[in-house]
Amino acid sequence: xxxxxxxxxxxxxxxxxxxxxxxxxxxxxxxxxxxxxxxxxxxxxxxxxxxxxxxxxxxxxxxxxxxxxxxxxxxxxxxxxxxxxxxxxxxxxxxxxxxxxxxxxxxxxxxxxxxxxxxxxxxxxxxxxxxxxxxxxxxxxxxxxxxxxxxxxxxxxxxxxxxxxxxxxxxxxxxxxxxxxxxxxxxxxxxxxxxxxxxxxxxxxxxxxxxxxxxxxxxxxxxxxxxxxxxxxxxxxxxxxxxxxxxxxxxxxxxxxxxxxxxxxxxxxxxxxxxxxxxxxxxxxxxxxxxxxxxxxxxxxxxxxxxxxxxxxxxxxxxxxxxxxxxxxxxxxxxxxxxxxxxxxxxxxxxxxxxxxxxxxxxxxxxxxxxxxxxxxxxxxxxxxxxxxxxxxxxxxxxxxxxxxxxxxxxxxxxxxxxxxxxxxxxxxxxxxxxxxxxxxxxxxxxxxxxxxxxxxxxxxxxxxxxxxxxxxxxxxxxxxxxxxxxxxxxxxxxxxxxxxxxxxxxxxxxxxxxxxxxxxxxxxxxxxxxxxxxxxxxxxxxxxxxxxxxxxxxxxxxxxxxxxxxxxxxxxxxxxxxxxxxxxxxxxxxxxxxxxxxxxxxxxxxxxxxxxxxxxxxxxxxxxxxxxxxxxxxxxxxxxxxxxxxxxxxxxxxxxxxxxxxxxxxxxxxxxxxxxxxxxxxxxxxxxxxxxxxxxxxxxxxxxxxxxxxxxxxxxxxxxxxxxxxxxxxxxxxxxxxxxxxxxxxxxxxxxx
Numbered sequence: 001x002x003x004x005x006x007x008x009x010x011x012x013x014x015x016x017x018x019x020x021x022x023x024x025x026x027x028x029x030x031x032x033x034x035x036x037x038x039x040x041x042x043x044x045x046x047x048x049x050x051x052x053x054x055x056x057x058x059x060x061x062x063x064x065x066x067x068x069x070x071x072x073x074x075x076x077x078x079x080x081x082x083x084x085x086x087x088x089x090x091x092x093x094x095x096x097x098x099x100x101x102x103x104x105x106x107x108x109x110x111x112x113x114x115x116x117x118x119x120x121x122x123x124x125x126x127x128x129x130x131x132x133x134x135x136x137x138x139x140x141x142x143x144x145x146x147x148x149x150x151x152x153x154x155x156x157x158x159x160x161x162x163x164x165x166x167x168x169x170x171x172x173x174x175x176x177x178x179x180x181x182x183x184x185x186x187x188x189x190x191x192x193x194x195x196x197x198x199x200x201x202x203x204x205x206x207x208x209x210x211x212x213x214x215x216x217x218x219x220x221x222x223x224x225x226x227x228x229x230x231x232x233x234x235x236x237x238x239x240x241x242x243x244x245x246x247x248x249x250x251x252x253x254x255x256x257x258x259x260x261x262x263x264x265x266x267x268x269x270x271x272x273x274x275x276x277x278x279x280x281x282x283x284x285x286x287x288x289x290x291x292x293x294x295x296x297x298x299x300x301x302x303x304x305x306x307x308x309x310x311x312x313x314x315x316x317x318x319x320x321x322x323x324x325x326x327x328x329x330x331x332x333x334x335x336x337x338x339x340x341x342x343x344x345x346x347x348x349x350x351x352x353x354x355x356x357x358x359x360x361x362x363x364x365x366x367x368x369x370x371x372x373x374x375x376x377x378x379x380x381x382x383x384x385x386x387x388x389x390x391x392x393x394x395x396x397x398x399x400x401x402x403x404x405x406x407x408x409x410x411x412x413x414x415x416x417x418x419x420x421x422x423x424x425x426x427x428x429x430x431x432x433x434x435x436x437x438x439x440x441x442x443x444x445x446x447x448x449x450x451x452x453x454x455x456x457x458x459x460x461x462x463x464x465x466x467x468x469x470x471x472x473x474x475x476x477x478x479x480x481x482x483x484x485x486x487x488x489x490x491x492x493x494x495x496x497x498x499x500x501x502x503x504x505x506x507x508x509x510x511x512x513x514x515x516x517x518x519x520x521x522x523x524x525x526x527x528x529x530x531x532x533x534x535x536x537x538x539x540x541x542x543x544x545x546x547x548x549x550x551x552x553x554x555x556x557x558x559x560x561x562x563x564x565x566x567x568x569x570x571x572x573x574x575x576x577x578x579x580x581x582x583x584x585x586x587x588x589x590x591x592x593x594x595x596x597x598x599x600x601x602x603x604x605x606x607x608x609x610x611x612x613x614x615x616x617x618x619x620x621x622x623x624x625x626x627x628x629x630x631x632x633x634x635x636x637x638x639x640x641x642x643x644x645x646x647x648x649x650x651x652x653x654x655x656x657x658x659x660x661x662x663x664x665x666x667x668x669x670x671x672x673x674x675x676x677x678x679x680x681x682x683x684x685x686x687x688x689x690x691x692x693x694x695x696x697x698x699x700x701x702x703x704x705x706x707x708x709x710x711x712x713x714x715x716x717x718x719x720x721x722x723x724x725x726x727x728x729x730x731x732x733x734x735x736x737x738x739x740x741x742x743x744x745x746x747x748x749x750x751x752x753x754x
Contacts, residue, residue, distance in 0.1 A: 043087030
């Protein structure tokens with residue numbers, strides 16, 4: 001009797017889905033059960049503590065997804081087979097297995113279970129408890145970059161925040177991880193203590209290169225940002241209802257979907273401006289918010305360009321995430337809701353309602369999948385949707401990543417073909433205008449075979465600081481690398497333009513990894529016959545006398561000679577330098593194997609073995625320093641004298657700018673920076689031999705890269721120093737000259753005949 005009642009209940013519950021033929025096609029997934037014959041599911045059954053459902057897809061690996069409901073399901077084939085309910089091993093001792101948050105972080109899936117963070121490695125099928133979280137946690141947040149295998153893009157998935165929703169924001173315990181969530185450390189947000197209200201979330205908005213904190217205060221909410229220039233003011237406050245959820249849509253565009261059961265908002269600039277989503281029922285019939293339309297959200301889904309909402313007893317709604325669109329349209333009044341239903345996009349314009357179905361004979365669940373073709377549905381004349389006015393929007397920069405290093409530029413090209421007689425209105429947006437400036441020009445490029453005009457749009461990009469029109473108070477710090485997303489869209493696009501996806505490129509305003517520096521080697525010691533390359537390659541060793549080097553780099557004599565193995569495979573043949581000629585290396589910038597320019601930026605040298613038998617032609621005074629210049633001694637002191645220490649663009653401070661913390665007190669000390677505005681050079685002592693130098697670019701305005709290279713020189717031409725003291729040499733020379741003069745006068749007198 002119980003079995004009959006259960007089947008009847010399931011039939012009643014699923015009846016609305018079965019009869020919704022006009023909206024979607026139903027298909028029940030019932031495969032793979034032969035491999036799931038276990039009568040008991042091992043481990044603790046996870047469940048989602050919310051009364052609604054979530055379906056989270058991996059933004060880069062579209063076959064991976066996790067369903068959160070009364071049961072939790074994890075799939076590696078996009079729910080293409082029946083699945084056992086997802087469990088956590090009993091050995092993890094999670095206690096109450098209630099899930100409050102989940103997030104795909106690169107190669108792992110993070111769960112918050114019973115207020116603790118757990119890491120599931122789906123490739124190794126292994127679980128780990130996160131380390132470092134000492135307080136209760138309800139949510140984790142992060143993002144993923146799918147544009148490139150570039151390390152900068154992949155590293156975006158590393159950054160994870162963990163926090164407790166609703167905690168008093170001034171004393172909220174926030175944790176940060178850059179290890180995919182395996183280890184966390186306490187995080188202090190900029191000016192967190194003076195903030196009033198409660199914590200609604202913390203997020204890394206990579207498209208703005210900002211950390212954003214959501215502050216809830218009564219019925220108002222606002223975002224607070226971490227870095228210049230956004231840290232000078234709040235995002236525009238907005239009204240909200242209920243418990244807010246923040247969905248960062250894929251694609252790094254800065255689009256946020258902010259929602260609760262009865263509120264739906266959207267931001268296209270990472271929370272700086274937040275708009276209420278309008279509901280359209282017909283062309284001239286709309287509601288200003290979903291609460292006014294009596295819509296209660298049960299499930300929500302979004303991809304890079306689309307948004308879908310499943311209402312509680314109230315149909316399915318669809319909207320475009322186009323640049324100027326902030327509305328959703330009701331696709332049908334049919335009730336396709338069920339308590340376990342969740343929405344997901346399978347492809348562009350392809351939406352599904354997914355519901356897990358228990359099986360009386362197997363522990364694995366089947367899945368009822370309701371397929372919807374949005375393009376077909378929008379063609380229904382009752383919806384009064386205009387046809388798309390653009391035939392094609394294309395370019396070669398879509399879904400690609402580019403790099404603009406300091407003083408570099410980039411031009412992207414797109415093409416637009418409108419319908420006959422409908423001129424397009426192209427719209428180019430930048431997610432981080434504080435960092436990246438652009439100029440866009442459009443021109444007619446020709447005609448298509450059916451007589452339509454083809455338009456070409458050139459998008460010219462360069463760093464805002466170098467655009468010639470930048471206000472320093474508006475732009476972000478030039479010393480800090482940032483990223484931005486550039487999107488080409490059509491301003492007057494219709495919601496029916498589903499296949500007309502905006503073109504989006506991720507632009508890193510930062511280090512160009514294809515850049516490197518080398519030191520010119522036109523005249524080497526080998527080419528002049530002073531050194532033999534065959535000998536140098538045969539484990540060649542040379543001796544540095546103890547009077548000439550210091551292993552601690554303090555300029556003090558060592559206690560014993562140093563035997564050094566010359567690494568010919570890395571250094572090649574040493575460059576030839578005459579000891580009595582002031583010298584500085586010629587540094588060349590290369591990119592992708594091609595010469596770019598001779599580097600005139602500021603750089604420093606350090607002899608890697610501790611040789612100190614050289615100095616500089618300029619002092620702090622003759623270099624016209626206004627404050628005390630840095631030197632290797634101060635840099636090493638800051639590093640604690642633990643190698644490797646570095647002097648680079650991150651810690652360089654120019655002495656040509658006033659610095660009250662370090663006034664110019666010792667103008668006679670050697671000035672150790674070469675290049676840039678001075679003509680400083682290296683002067684060698686009277687010593688022949690090999691020097692191996694580390695060269696590091698310290699100019700913060702030349703490149704975002706840490707440009708370093710190691711090279712060798714051979715100093716020759718110095719006569720061996722005399723062992724006789726200088727004072728004695730002068731006395732002996734004077735006596736010799738006097739003796740010679742006396743002899744000149746005395747010898748002729750001796751030969752005079754008597």
